[in-house]
Amino acid sequence: MNPPLLKLVILPERLAVCRLDAKAPIPDWAVGESFLSISRTRDELSVICEDRFVPGGTHASRGWRGFKIEGPLDLDLVGILVSVAVPLAQSNIGILPIATYETDYVLVRDQQLADAVKALRFAGFDVVE
Numbered sequence: 001m002n003p004p005l006l007k008l009v010i011l012p013e014r015l016a017v018c019r020l021d022a023k024a025p026i027p028d029w030a031v032g033e034s035f036l037s038i039s040r041t042r043d044e045l046s047v048i049c050e051d052r053f054v055p056g057g058t059h060a061s062r063g064w065r066g067f068k069i070e071g072p073l074d075l076d077l078v079g080i081l082v083s084v085a086v087p088l089a090q091s092n093i094g095i096l097p098i099a100t101y102e103t104d105y106v107l108v109r110d111q112q113l114a115d116a117v118k119a120l121r122f123a124g125f126d127v128v129e
Helices: 080-090 110-122
Strands: 007-010 015-020 036-040 045-050 060-069 096-099 104-109 126-128
Touching: 007 110, 060 080, 060 110, 080 096, 080 104, 080 110, 104 110, 110 126
Parallel strands: 007 126
Antiparallel strands: 007 060, 015 045, 015 060, 036 045, 060 104, 096 104
């Protein structure tokens, strides 16, 4: 069963993907008015938040933009992420996917945002800026 073509909303914020030590506490600057993702594994603590909140000197990859797949999405749906990833991969655009309980987000580099929008619209997605 193919997933339905979905509506994607471009997040207005520029994001940073930060890597901290696995045992580090969640930093005070890890806040978000509209987007914040915190993941901890044995190997690292990752914080993805608005670039403007990340202090200088933090190990961070800056200059990311996000697409929110409009949800809520049923957790049992199959192929949602791949339906977005394939047209981006075919356009040589790398992604960083993030899932929440209700929906998925796909991050792309800021300098590839226009090409990503073009590729997704060509694939039939409704992309809202």
